[in-house]
Amino acid sequence: MKVLAVFFVVIAAAIATPVAQDAHKAVFVKDMPVRSNSITGRITNGYPAYEGKIPYIVFLLFGNGNGGAWLCGGSIIGNTWVMTAAHCTNGADSVTIHYGATWRNQPQYTHWVHHNDFVQHHEYDGVALNNDIALIRTPHVDFWSLVNKVELPRFDERDNCIDDHWAVLSGWGATSDSSGASDYLNCVDVQVASNHVCENYYGGGINGNHLCIATPENKGSCSGDSGGPLVLHDSNRQVGIVSFGSSAGCEANAPKGLTRVTAYLDWIRDNTGISY
Template sequence: MKVFITLLALAVASASAYEEVIHNKDITKVNKIEGRITNGYPAYEGKAPYTVGLGFSGGWWCGGSIISNTWVLTAEHCTGSADSVTVYFGATWRTNAQYTHWVSRNDMINHNSADIALIRIPHVDFWHMVNKVELPSYNDRYNDYNGWWAVACGWGGTYDGSPLPDWLQCVDLQVIHNSECAQTYGGLIQDNIICVRTPDGKSTCGGDSGGPLVSHDGNKLIGVTNWVSAAGCQSGHPSGFQRVTYHLDWIRDHTGIAY
C-alpha cells in the first residue's frame, strides 16, 4: 500500500513503501492548518493546564506541554526553522491566554535526529489553569503502553477542511503496538514512535503538532504529537507521536528533569 502521512505542522512528505506522513503544522506559507483534533470534545477550563499554544514567528501554530516551571516539550518540526515563539499559557480559548511569554531562538533546543524539541521559558508559577504534566519515570522506560488509553489536546479544526475552532479540543485515543502501526507505515515506525488508533474519525491533526498525549492511568506525558496520514485526519489510519520514554535521557541531559 502506498499512502502519505502529514506532519502536524509543516506539510512534508517522506518516501515509503507503505503509507507516508505529514506533520501536524500549517502548510508552508498558506493560511490553512493541515490538521486538528477531529471529532473530539471541547475541554473545560483547567482540564489540560499543561497544554500551551505556540505561535511561531513564521506564522504557524503548534502545541506543547509544560514539563517544569521553566521548560516546554514540543515537536522539532515546529521549532526547527523558527526565530521566535509566543507561548500561550492557560488558554482554553486559543489566543485568550492567562498570560504569554515571548521566547527567542536561543531558548529552543532541537533534537538532532528525532521530531522532539525543548523550549526554555521564563519561570511560571503553577495553579489550576497553568500546571505541569509529569514525564514517565525511568521505571516505565520499557513500557510500550500497548492498549492504554490516553488523551490528546490541541487547537485546530474539528473535521478535515474545517476552520480553526478557538476552543481547546481533546480526544481520547488508544495506544497500539508498533507492529500494528508498521502494517500501515512500514519502516517509519521505529522505537522512538508511539501510535494510536483513530476510529470514527477521532484523531489529532495539523495545528496539534507538539501537543501532549497523556495517559489516563497516572496522567503521564507519553507522546508528543507528530503526524497523521496524508489520506486525512479522518481516514482511520493510525496517528504518530514521539515516544517520551525513548527520550528520557535526552530530556534529563538538557533540563535535569527525571523521575
C-alpha cells in the same frame, strides 16, 4: 499541537517527499491535508475541554524572519521548560507561548522566547520522522490550577508496554481563524496501539522512538495539533508528542504517529535536569 500547529513524517528515503495522493505516505501532522470542513484544523471528533482540565498545554505561535508564522501545541514540563515537536521549532526565529488558555486567544499570560532558547534534538534532520522532539527554555512560571506541569514517565517505566492503554490528546488546531477551526481547546480519548499498526500502514521506518495510535471513527489529531501532548489516563504522565499522520488526510482512518517520550528521558534530563 502544529495540528495545534497550525496547532492544534519520510519513513525512509523512499518517502522523503510525501505525496498527498498516496494514502500510505507519512507527513508531519501540521502538513496533513484537510478534506472536510467538519473537522478543519481541530482534534478530530473530540469534545471541548473545561477550564483547567488540561493545565499543562500551551499554544505556540512560531515565526521566522521571512514573515512566516505557524501554530503548534506543547506541554509544560517544568517551571522553565516547554516540550514540543522538533518540526515545530525547526526554522523558527521565535515563539510566543500562550499559557492557561481555553480560548486560545485568551491566555492567562504569554511569554516571547528567542530561538537561542530552543533545544532541538541534535539528530533531528528536518525530513525524517525520527527524533521529532524539542525543548523551549522559558521565563519562570508559577504553577496553579490553570497553569501547571505534566509529569513525564519515570525511568523505571521506560520499558513498560502501554499498548491498549487509554490516553487523552488535546489541542486547538487551525491554520487561521478564517479556516473554520475552533478557537476552543478540544480533547479526544484514544487508545495506544502496537507499533505494528503504524508499520503495516506506512510500510516501515517505525521504531522504538515512536508511539502509534489507531484512529477508529476518525478520532485523533488533525492538521494543526503538532507538538501536542498525549497523556495516559491512569498515570497522568505524558507518553507521546504529536508527530505524523497520513497524507490522505484526517478522515482516512489511518493510524497516527507520535514521538515516544520514554525514548528520550535521558536527553530530556541532560538538557533540563528534569527526571522522575
